[in-house]
Amino acid sequence: MTAMLLCERSTPxxxxxxxxxxDILGETFEDGSLSLTVDPEFYDGEAATESEVAASLASASVANLVGTETVGAAIEAGFVDEANVLELEGTLHAQYLRM
Structure with missing residues (x-):
């Protein structure tokens, strides 16, 4: 089981x-013209459990999720539909937007 890093920011x-x-913090994943860097300035945060991630997503207006365990936790908690997940070099990425 991989640890997840959670970062919350208040925006307008x-x-x-x-x-x-x-384990993917600082890595870059590519697929054709798509490139995703797991930038520590954006993604580094506190170690979190699946339930802490779900609680944070329940309050989120926008979320960026990277990694097999992280995206899996968001799918399991019902925040992300598996059909909307991108895969870049074997790593999963999803975005969540509450309208």
Whole structure:
């Protein structure tokens, strides 16, 4: 089980949440013209459990999620539909937006 890193930021538009699997922090994943860097300035945060991630997503206006465990936790909690998940070099990425 990989640790997840959770970061919350208050913005004028609401709560911005970023979560990633700890073991991919700083990595870059590519697929054709798509490139995703798990930038520590954006994704580094506190170690979190699946229930803490779900609680944060419940309050989020926008969330960026990277990593197999992180995206899996968001799917399990009902925040992300598996059909809307991108895969880049074997790593999962999803975004969540509350309208």
């Amino acid at each position: 538009e609401g709560l911005l949440v970023s979560v990633c699997d700890a």
